[in-house]
Amino acid sequence: MATITKNKTEKLDQILKEAARLFRQKGFGGTSMRDLAAQLGMEAASMYYHIGSKDEILEKICFEVANNYLDHLEEIEIQETTHIDKLKELIRFHVRMMIVNGPEVSVTNHDWKYLTKEKLTTFKELRKLYETRLETLISAGIQAGELAAVNPQVALFTILSSLRWVEYWWKPQRSAWRYRFRRRPWKGTRHARNAHW
Amino acid sequence: MATITKNKTEKLDQILKEAARLFRQKGFGGTSMRDLAAQLGMEAASMYYHIGSKDEILEKICFEVANNYLDHLEEIEIQETTHIDKLKELIRFHVRMMIVNGPEVSVTNHDWKYLTKEKLTTFKELRKLYETRLETLISAGIQAGELAAVNPQVALFTILSSLRWVEYWWKPQRSAWRYRFRRRPWKGTRHARNAHW
């Protein structure tokens, strides 16, 4: 091949990006290393120069996403705004994440079950931590009188769940998505990639 | 074993129930036929007297759920009530389904990707059909002046998505769940089995 040399990190990123795309499409269990390699134009064995194992790929994807969410929550927490504004910003971030890193977020949402035993435990802890702190944020908003006195946990789950539909709804457009998104908030809607009952 | 004889259908149901439980827990790809058999106290090969293939198990689960939803929607459509009451009844049914058939619904929501190519196509069509008709119902409700003039598709997705949190929230209690559910709408809440970002 006549491709110019890319450094190890770039190739690794390529592998992770394509893996996320395939995992979303066919699931972690439904995607073989040979599938992934073929999509990258190389042999399965060659990928092991860049990665340690298939499990490691999933792990990298899931923890990257998890840490993104947690880091952003931390940023929000220290901001000196109202609780409602914090929640709004958080929701905006969720939507942005799903639009910018669609495959990775989907994989994290659906295939985390396939994480190795130890990593699975850590992952669950991270997610629990996120939820706890988000719930705390909601409670604080209620206590401050900014939010109605709903059950914080129910509110938490309803917010997170209802946010999920962006994942199914959003399909990347080649360009000017911002335009379409703004001007015709729903007329540009393509039918969803996949939805639910 | 001293278990009394059950007929073929009963055993098949047992297999499907346990499969749904395992698929939810470890995913379709993460559950082997030997795992499933072990859980049922038999050998993997023995299950093939009752079933045709692993794919067929998933297929049976997914289409059973899909048809349940579609059948109920059909029932609702011919009822002579307001559109709002129809929507309410539909939402109630979704919640009921997730409480009564939790594992099956979860599997249908998460592992439908692993369906065989042809069955996958059919499944997507069924789901699309469900969504279209539900969207029609919402539109009709708007036209009748019963609902605010929101974008029907956005409403559709938001409703379905936000309903999903029951799946993560609900944990079966051995008895008297109705009591707890009614009397302390959220005090009995256990932490979720697994949630999302």
Place this chain on the structure above:
DNA sequence: AAATCTACCTAACGTTTGTTAGAATTTTAC
């Protein structure tokens, strides 16, 4: 020019997978 390093290759490994064939056993019917 030689030596080293980078990034891939081919070949193959041991496992696990879903599944089949056929024998063995249990249950039912007469």
Place this chain on the structure above:
DNA sequence: GTAAAATTCTAACAAACGTTAGGTAGATTT
């Protein structure tokens, strides 16, 4: 109590899996 039918077993298959070993061609360094 015996024959038939229903159900599960053992044993094994071929295919696919993730992964390792060792080699090779090209680039980079010395």
